[in-house]
Each structure stands twice: as structure tokens, then as C-alpha cells.
Amino acid sequence: MNVMIDICIVPLGVGVSVSEYVTACQRVLKEAGLTHQMHAYGTNVEGDWDEVMAAVKRCHEVVHEMGAPRITTSMRLGTRIDREQSMDDKIQSVKVKLG
Template sequence: MLVAFSIAPSGGAEGDSVHDAVAAAVRVVRESGLPNHTDAMFTTIEGEWDEVFDVIRRATDAVGAFGTRVSLVLKADIRPGHTGELTGKVERLERAIEAAERAD
């Protein structure tokens, strides 16, 4: 499965940036050893249900140290029996774009 998620603290001091909290969450994800990708809006992680959600729980706990509330947004692609989709989906998209451009 792939899960894209975003975690942010709230209830901290006014004007606080969330980058330290996000860094703590991303550190948990990277230390998990699961395939992952972080961009400007989300971190995506790939693995089995229990291992992915364990990492997300621990990342959420890490962010919780930075405020009195935590916001968590999730989007999941649950496709049993498939691995390598973190990069595979993008590779298939790029091939489709290239094919469409050659057809023009």
C-alpha cells in the first residue's frame, strides 16, 4: 500500500513555524527503512498495512511534542500484492506522457 500523509501541530506559540515538527516526523519515516518520498505537501510511504500505520502513528507522536493538537491528513492506495509502486506509478505516468507526445 501507499499512504500519502501530512502531519502538523497546532496549539503552539503564535508565529511558530512547523518545520521542526515536520522534520521530526520525516526523521521517523526515514528511520523506518520503508520506501518513502517527501515533497512540499506530503510524505508518501510504502509497505504493508501494519508497518505503514505504525510509522504514521510514531510520526504523529513525534509531531505531538510540538503542540497541544495534531492535524493528520491521509490518502491511501491499497493494492495487495503490489510493491515498488512509489516509483512504479510515476514511471508508468512518464511513459504515457512520452507516448502521447510522440503521437502528436
């Protein structure tokens, strides 16, 4: 089953700037071969459920390996079985309606 997620992984106890941790997670998603789009407060990811969840787990592992003693993650996810739909499809649908 495919899934789309919006995820925000926040390392705690590492100071104010988290860009190096975001970069590490972006690398994990790229290495996993998952379609993803970073935005200002998180990342949208799409792909096979097990592959996406494995990448989320790997992001946590990597961020901990970088020294973060604690991580808080918020995630919204959605699945659809009536038809295939990508993140780009959803965005384009709105853009068309905007004119």
C-alpha cells in the same frame, strides 16, 4: 498487505512554521526503514500496512512530545493485491505516457 499513503501531519498551536515537525516525522519514517518521498504538502509512504501505520502513530507521538498540543492529519491510502507496484512504478508509468 502493502499500502501506499499520502499523509499530511499538521501540528496545531505551534506557530506558523512547521518545518521542525516535518523533519521529525521524516526521521521517524527513515528510522522505520520505509520508502518515502516528501513533497511540498505532505509525504508519500509505502510499505507493509502495520509498519506504515505504526510509523504514522509514532509521528504523532513525536510531534506531541515536541510540544504540539493538537495535531490534524489527512491521509489518503491505497492497497493493491493483483500485482506489486511501487510509488516509482506509478510515476514512471505516467512519465512514459508523457513521452
